[in-house]
Amino acid sequence: MTMQFSLTEEQQELAKTVRAVILRRLSSTSLRDAFASQAGYDEVLWKALCGQVGVTALSVPENMGGLGFTSFETHIVLEELGRTLTPSPLLSSGVLGVQALLYGADAQEQARLLPELAEGAREAALCWADEHGRWRTDGSSVIGRDQDGSWYLDGVSTLVLGSSESTTLLVVASTSDGAALFEADPASDGVTLESVRGVDPTMRFGTVRFDGAAARRLGGFGDRLADLHAAASTAITALQVGGAQAALDRTVAHLSERVQFGRPLASFQALKHRCADMLVAVETARSISWAAAWAAAESTPDMRRQSAIAASWCSEAFSAVAREMVQMHGGIAITWEHDAHLYFKRAHSTAQLLGAPHEHRRLLGAGVR
Incomplete structure (x- = not known):
């Protein structure tokens, strides 16, 4: 196709x-x-x-x-x-x-x-990042123990999105036969939830500790855990492209309304050039993000490579556009009442989630397919 x-x-x-x-x-x-x-x-x-x-x-x-x-x-x-x-x-x-x-x-x-x-009747949170905040494609720092047919979990999972609101914990855990997926009840014995305040107030994270917590094994990933990471990384780029587009639109609107020296700021050539660079960043990011999303949706052989390209490019594009948004809004951008700082925080938080840009480029350098 x-x-x-x-x-x-x-x-x-x-x-x-x-x-x-x-x-x-x-x-x-x-x-x-x-x-x-x-x-x-x-x-x-x-x-x-x-x-x-x-x-x-x-x-x-x-x-x-x-x-x-x-x-x-x-x-x-x-x-x-x-x-x-x-x-x-x-x-x-x-x-x-x-x-x-x-x-x-x-x-x-x-x-x-x-x-x-x-x-939407059930909300799940995926426990995957290890104690160092890394999403490992070889398993997890959480260990699944089989005792007479009953499974138990031990370990710590960090950066768990939506953990405090979830009704179901889905856990990536390492077992003797590879990475497996488990289901755990967040209210059961041996499960401890801790809220973590991040730089972006629109995204809530938590740390989940398992200490002999009873769990149900749902299946094994085989060699597809890297595909899950690719699909998740690609999804992050959608948030980044949408945020970058809004940051550009709001900046252009501000420059059109704000007047200095008797002229709208949008009429100054230097600012026009900067807005043009923002537009190029947004449009290229969208194309690359859509290409990766299509690859993930179709499970193409190069979906991991497409995801790494998109995650690296879109993270840096959104960060650059958000930075320009703050610069060109002036002092109002760093007030709590204005949304510019929220876009800036979203850009930098999503750039680290599921791997920083240099980590995705390292995958590309290693020949990921």
Whole structure:
């Protein structure tokens, strides 16, 4: 199948619908109210996105309660969420959780868990990063122990997205026969959750400690754990592209409205050149991100390589655009009331999540395919 670098009418309508739902809700509930709430996101908006749009069901197969599209459609939704920095469980549950099950769970376990995830009735958090904050494609620092047919987990998982709100913990653990996926109850004995405050207030992380916690083995990854990492890294680039586009749009609007020396700032040639560089960064990032998303959706042989290219490029592009946004807004950009600092924080937090740019370039240098 050939990649088309444009959205279909159906995909364009999906983006418009998601944008309309978000903007309608933002008129009554601010971004700051959402991430400062107990859940960490706007629960009314989340229910609308799940119920009216079906954002969590897009990449779930129809025979498992989903809509039967692909992860590319979820990518489109994430890009729209990235525009407004909208906090939601889509990345943690609808992407990391769903993809972990699709890559690492047996068919019967997928059939048991995916319908509730697709409906939004269950929220999952993926415990994968080790105690050093690294997502290892050879396993995890959490160890699965088999004792007479019953499985137990020991170890620490850090940077767990949405851990405090999740009803199900999906755990990547190392076992004697390779990396495996487990299910654990966050309220069970031997499981300790600790909230971690990150630089980006729109994304909540946690540390999960397992001390002989009972767990259910869902399946093994085989050699596909690296594919899960590629799919997750690609999903992050959607948030980055959406954020970069919004940062560019807001900067252009500010320069058009702000007047100095009797002229709009947008009329100064030096600022025009800087905005042109921002536009180039956004458009190239979107093309590269879509290419990686298509590769992940189609499970092409080069999906890991495409993901590494996109994760490296989009991270640095968003950071550069966010930096220019702050510079060209002036002093107002570093006030709490303005959103510029939130885009700056989102850019730098996502640039480290699932691997910094230099780590992805190291994969490319090693000949990842």
